[in-house]
Amino acid sequence: MDLRDLEAFVAVAEELHFGRAAARLQMAQPPLSSRIGHLERELKLQLFQRSTRSVTLTDAGSRLLGPARRVLAQMTAVGDTAAAIASGDEGLIRIGFAGASSQRALPLLASAVRKAHPGIQLALQSQTYVFTAFKMLVSGDLDVAFVRLPVTDAELSHRVVEVERLICALPAGHRLADRDIVDMQDLVDEDFISLADDQGSILQATMVAKCMAAGFQPRIVQIAPDSATVLALVAAGAGVTVTLSSVCQVQSVGIVYRPVAGPGPDYLLLALGWRTDNPSPALHRVLAVSEVALPTPDFAGLNVQRSVPRVGRR
Numbered sequence: 001m002d003l004r005d006l007e008a009f010v011a012v013a014e015e016l017h018f019g020r021a022a023a024r025l026q027m028a029q030p031p032l033s034s035r036i037g038h039l040e041r042e043l044k045l046q047l048f049q050r051s052t053r054s055v056t057l058t059d060a061g062s063r064l065l066g067p068a069r070r071v072l073a074q075m076t077a078v079g080d081t082a083a084a085i086a087s088g089d090e091g092l093i094r095i096g097f098a099g100a101s102s103q104r105a106l107p108l109l110a111s112a113v114r115k116a117h118p119g120i121q122l123a124l125q126s127q128t129y130v131f132t133a134f135k136m137l138v139s140g141d142l143d144v145a146f147v148r149l150p151v152t153d154a155e156l157s158h159r160v161v162e163v164e165r166l167i168c169a170l171p172a173g174h175r176l177a178d179r180d181i182v183d184m185q186d187l188v189d190e191d192f193i194s195l196a197d198d199q200g201s202i203l204q205a206t207m208v209a210k211c212m213a214a215g216f217q218p219r220i221v222q223i224a225p226d227s228a229t230v231l232a233l234v235a236a237g238a239g240v241t242v243t244l245s246s247v248c249q250v251q252s253v254g255i256v257y258r259p260v261a262g263p264g265p266d267y268l269l270l271a272l273g274w275r276t277d278n279p280s281p282a283l284h285r286v287l288a289v290s291e292v293a294l295p296t297p298d299f300a301g302l303n304v305q306r307s308v309p310r311v312g313r314r
Contacts, residue, residue, distance in 0.1 A: 001042060003075060006068045008035040009047060013065050016055045090119035091282025096128030096136060096145035098201070098226075104246060105146060105161055105270060105294055112293035113286055120282050127226070129201045137275050143283050147273040148202035149305055155275055159287075161294040162270035163302065164244040166206070168260040169230075171237045177256040184214035184262030191221040191239035193230045202268065202305070203227075207242040209309035213263035231255060244268060265305040 011021040012032070022029040040047055047061035057065065085091055093113075097106050110122055128136065133145035138155050151158040168182040176182050192211075195204040211218040221239050224230040227247050234241055235254030248257050260266075272290055274283060 001039070002035075003072070005035050005039040005042070006072060008032055009039055009061075010065065010068050010072060012036060012048065012055065013057055013061060013068075016057075018055065086281060089117055089282075089285070091280060091285075092121045092123060093143045093280070093282050093286050094123045094125060094141070096125045096133045096142045098127055098129045098133070098146070102146040102270070103250070108293045109272075109286075109290055112289050116289050117282075117285050120285060129195075133273065137273055140275065140278075143278060143280060144272055144274045144286060147271050149269040149271055150307060151271065151273055152308065155277070156273050157276045158271040158273040159290070160269045160271045160296050160299065161290070162246065163297050163299045163304070164246045164268050164270060166210075166242055166260050166266055166268065167245055167248070167257050169234045169241050169243050170256045170258065171234055171240070172254050172256055174240070174256065176258070179258055181261050182258045184210050184260060185216075187211070187218075187240060188214070188216045190219070192218040193222050193224060193233045193239040193241045194218070194220045195227070195230060196223050196225070202309070203242075203244060205309040206265065206268065206305060210242065210260070210262055210264040246270075266303040267299070268305050269299060 008021070008025065011024050012018060015021040015024060018029050018032060022032045025032065036047065045060040046058050047064065049056045049058055081090060106124070110124070113120055113122060125142065128142070128145055130148045133142065133147050134153055134156065136142040137145055138153060147158065149158070149160065168187070170177050170182070176186055194207065195201045197204055208218055222233055224233060227243060228250050230241050230243065231247065231250055233239065242260055272287070272294070274287065
């Protein structure tokens with residue numbers, strides 16, 4: 001069944017006049033009559049009663065008008081949806097994130113995208129630490145991810161969205177809790193709580209690298225799956241850790257946070273990363289929204305992480 005035949009049928013059924021229906025469809029009347037005849041032969045039904053003065057629907061024509069309208073409406077919807085996808089107003093964007101560091105940035109971005117482009121669906125994948133995120137972006141399994149700098153893969157683009165200071169988390173009552181700043185060398189004899197070294201966490205690698213630069217191997221006594229668990233263990237007195245200023249609100253009871261001094265960077269940069277050649281129009285919409293929701297902060301002059309920490313595996 002030709003959709004143009006259905007369009008012709010609906011036009012004549014609504015106008016009940018071949019001349020007006022032909023003008024509405026911007027076609028001549030003989031081809032319109034030919035289409036109606038073709039549809040009637042295809043369906044083996046008479047759809048109209050014709051006379052020299054009037055055109056009326058038969059019972060069969062009246063019964064078929066509703067379904068024909070629905071088919072044409074569905075085809076219009078298909079076209080509209082296709083246009084929305086092509087323009088980026090609709091689509092699926094997979095966002096990777098990990099830990100508490102994205103607890104401020106992720107909600108801001110997700111809320112802004114949903115408000116600006118409600119047709120874009122966001123699939124949020126947690127526990128996507130940075131090296132895993134890089135691999136998933138390159139392979140196409142993620143569209144965008146919150147990552148740590150540096151981004152060294154030539155296939156990826158990025159934009160910094162947050163500057164986070166490295167801080168030391170100590171149990172309340174710890175001997176160093178009254179210091180304004182904690183030097184890494186003061187932690188040489190401490191027990192450490194850490195993220196797993198096989199999760200691809202830049203934070204974990206940076207903590208170990210700072211300890212090594214200060215002249216000691218950290219004594220890691222417990223491994224936790226995420227920053228919230230790390231801080232809960234610190235609050236329970238199991239050890240200390242190096243974490244980020246963005247995670248302070250995750251755990252406040254039983255913990256003291258202090259800036260940390262010593263060799264290595266004082267700040268880590270949080271960025272949005274994406275594959276440069278990702279053709280998704282919806283991705284470009286999300287990236288445009290991100291520039292307003294998460295503007296690039298000024299980090300000029302700060303001692304930030306500029307290279308991948310090189311540490312041996314435990």
